[in-house]
Amino acid sequence: MPNKLITLKDAVSKFTRDGMKYASGAALPVGSDSIAFGREMVRQGRKNIHYFAHCNNQQANLFCALGVCDKIDGGFSGLEVYGFANGFRRAVEAGKVIYEDYTNLSMPLRFLGAALGWPFVPTITNIGTDIQDRSSFIPDEFPCKSKIPEIKDPFTGQICGVLPVAKPELASIHVTMADVQGNAIIIGTEWSRYELARAAEKVIIQADFIVDTDCMRQYPNLVRIPDLLVEAVIPWQLGAWPQCSVGIYDSDEEHMFMMNKMLGSDEGALDYKARYIDSWETHEEYLAVIGKEKIEKIMTNPTTHLIDPYRKWIKTNEQIEALMAQSRFAKPESVVCGR
Amino acid sequence: MEFTRQEMMAIATGREIRDGDLCIFGVGLSMLAGYFALAYHAPSAISMTEGGVYGSMPVGGLPWGIEDNRISANATCFTNAIDALGFMCSSGRVDLGIIGAAQVDKFGNVNTTGFWTDPTNPHFGPPKTRLNGSGGANDIGSGCKRVVIMMAHDAKRFAEKVDYITTPGYLDGGDAREKYGFKGGGPVAIVTTLGILRPDPVTKEFMLDSYYSFSSIEEIKAATAWDLKISPEVRITPEPTEGELEALRSVDVTGMLKKK
Numbered sequence: 001m002p003n004k005l006i007t008l009k010d011a012v013s014k015f016t017r018d019g020m021k022y023a024s025g026a027a028l029p030v031g032s033d034s035i036a037f038g039r040e041m042v043r044q045g046r047k048n049i050h051y052f053a054h055c056n057n058q059q060a061n062l063f064c065a066l067g068v069c070d071k072i073d074g075g076f077s078g079l080e081v082y083g084f085a086n087g088f089r090r091a092v093e094a095g096k097v098i099y100e101d102y103t104n105l106s107m108p109l110r111f112l113g114a115a116l117g118w119p120f121v122p123t124i125t126n127i128g129t130d131i132q133d134r135s136s137f138i139p140d141e142f143p144c145k146s147k148i149p150e151i152k153d154p155f156t157g158q159i160c161g162v163l164p165v166a167k168p169e170l171a172s173i174h175v176t177m178a179d180v181q182g183n184a185i186i187i188g189t190e191w192s193r194y195e196l197a198r199a200a201e202k203v204i205i206q207a208d209f210i211v212d213t214d215c216m217r218q219y220p221n222l223v224r225i226p227d228l229l230v231e232a233v234i235p236w237q238l239g240a241w242p243q244c245s246v247g248i249y250d251s252d253e254e255h256m257f258m259m260n261k262m263l264g265s266d267e268g269a270l271d272y273k274a275r276y277i278d279s280w281e282t283h284e285e286y287l288a289v290i291g292k293e294k295i296e297k298i299m300t301n302p303t304t305h306l307i308d309p310y311r312k313w314i315k316t317n318e319q320i321e322a323l324m325a326q327s328r329f330a331k332p333e334s335v336v337c338g339r
Numbered sequence: 340m341e342f343t344r345q346e347m348m349a350i351a352t353g354r355e356i357r358d359g360d361l362c363i364f365g366v367g368l369s370m371l372a373g374y375f376a377l378a379y380h381a382p383s384a385i386s387m388t389e390g391g392v393y394g395s396m397p398v399g400g401l402p403w404g405i406e407d408n409r410i411s412a413n414a415t416c417f418t419n420a421i422d423a424l425g426f427m428c429s430s431g432r433v434d435l436g437i438i439g440a441a442q443v444d445k446f447g448n449v450n451t452t453g454f455w456t457d458p459t460n461p462h463f464g465p466p467k468t469r470l471n472g473s474g475g476a477n478d479i480g481s482g483c484k485r486v487v488i489m490m491a492h493d494a495k496r497f498a499e500k501v502d503y504i505t506t507p508g509y510l511d512g513g514d515a516r517e518k519y520g521f522k523g524g525g526p527v528a529i530v531t532t533l534g535i536l537r538p539d540p541v542t543k544e545f546m547l548d549s550y551y552s553f554s555s556i557e558e559i560k561a562a563t564a565w566d567l568k569i570s571p572e573v574r575i576t577p578e579p580t581e582g583e584l585e586a587l588r589s590v591d592v593t594g595m596l597k598k599k
Contacts, residue, residue: 028390028405028406030403030404030407031390031406054420055474075474075475076473076474076475077472078472078474080366080403082403084469084470088469092465093467095465099469101473101505103472103473104389104424104473105425106478108419108421108425124520125478125482125521126478128507128518128519128521130503135463139463139464142461142462142463158520159519159520188411189417189420190419191391191420194419195419247411250407251404306411
């Protein structure tokens with residue numbers, strides 16, 4: 001049975017590179033995205049990333065504010081009730097990041113098309129609007145005919161649009177729980193993680209909990225991302241912070257607002273990086289940065305009953321450390337459970 | 340009972356929901372309008388979000404997002420975006436969608452993408468002000484049988500032409516939607532902080548259908564940049580009843596709509 005546990009630091013250095021097509025999931029603005037993975041990409045200085053962000057969230061906000069990405073394909077670019085994303089907004093208005101607008105349906109359809117190996121995906125939404133007529137990537141073609149071209153349904157003659165497929169080279173996907181092989185269970189909406197896991201050339205899982213494979217054998221219908229799609233698994237509790245992971249923790253309201261405010265200026269963004277990205281090495285230090293009191297607060301929430309069926313299979317930190325040492329990625333010098 | 344303009348708008352929006360409707364709510368205040376209807380006059384309506392959270396009632400106040408814990412605590416089903424926006428919405432299954440807007444034109448086309456220094460420039464450069472983009476609004480506007488647009492009313496927002504059509508209303512008016520084969524019927528109402536606009540059945544141009552006890556036809560005309568036509572049957576929207584306000588406030592625990 002392959003053991004694919006990996007440290008956050010090793011996963012980012014091994015699987016990401018400058019200029020790559022990268023996607024993250026779930027990528028909902030307040031939901032459980034792989035924010036810790038994004039922080040590590042910032043710390044390792046990745047740049048010129050072409051980011052497929054089904055929804056903008058704090059990861060895209062960070063990337064834009066700190067110069068990690070220069071192109072984004074997305075469906076939504078705000079932080080929902082937390083407001084406009086300041087880092088994102090600043091970079092797009094200044095022309096530093098080119099943002100191509102799709103919608104929350106057309107982005108997963110583009111992943112679905114790539115997952116199926118289709119050349120394109122027919123669509124009956126997005127057409128007739130400026131999402132079809134305007135392209136940031138092809139700014140001088142108006143009305144744009146090559147972003148979502150129109151075709152005639154060969155059976156009925158009805159007009160429809162066709163979407164280009166989206167095939168990222170790498171997807172980092174946050175999940176509620178995974179086993180060491182990469183079988184993953186998602187609590188809450190899966191958003192587009194099912195399609196994304198099949199669209200991307202490589203998939204890295206970031207999991208709040210590591211569970212025994214017996215859990216997957218008890219609930220195989222719930223394993224929506226099977227191990228055969230997964231390269232490596234990063235055990236990282238509270239990895240979606242300051243966003244929420246349904247069943248485990250709420251979004252950190254105070255930090256969501258503060259982070260967005262800091263990302264509103266270059267100076268603030270660098271300060272944020274120093275305080276919340278460069279300031280920790282191990283997972284223990286990461287938790288200390290969030291703070292014990294805050295962790296207790298966000299873990300007291302109305303959804304914790306959703307985890308009850310799985311508790312008996314959740315591995316302790318000591319068990320994870322022992323499993324890390326047996327992983328195919330284990331290195332004698334690596335910091336266990338650290339970056 | 341006293342009430343705010345926002346509460347009037349939310350209740351007027353909620354009244355568009357019929358019992359038994361399958362409804363999809365956008366994030367933010369439109370969500371409160373929707374859940375108010377479920378709590379008051381439409382107990383058999385079924386709620387869903389574009390995130391694929393079905394059958395839930397929020398706990399602890401306005402959810403921060405369509406996927407957060409406040410809306411996930413008592414859901415009956417979690418699925419995904421293709422299920423919610425594709426299988427349910429763009430396919431034409433959903434009865435009613437509620438969306439917000441930063442800018443709307445007389446045919447109910449909605450802009451939530453941005454403002455440009457010269458929106459007619461064929462070169463599509465960076466926006467002067469970037470907004471949030473479509474999210475699921477375009478898919479909701481294309482596919483839902485009925486769409487309600489809920490927004491603040493002022494002349495900047497109610498424009499002759501929007502800077503960018505994010506979500507289709509009736510496009511150029513008349514039967515312009517038909518070319519695209521959308522499964523949904525288009526917007527049935529624009530419910531604002533001042534009144535309710537509804538489309539002419541033939542031209543699809545939005546006209547003033549009713550105004551609130553605290554607003555007036557003159558005030559609404561002044562806050563609309565196109566030459567707003569007034570329905571011959573224009574009337575005053577009934578004020579919120581005590582029961583409606585109580586139900587709305589039971590959903591709006593954190594008082595988002597009480598702000599003046």
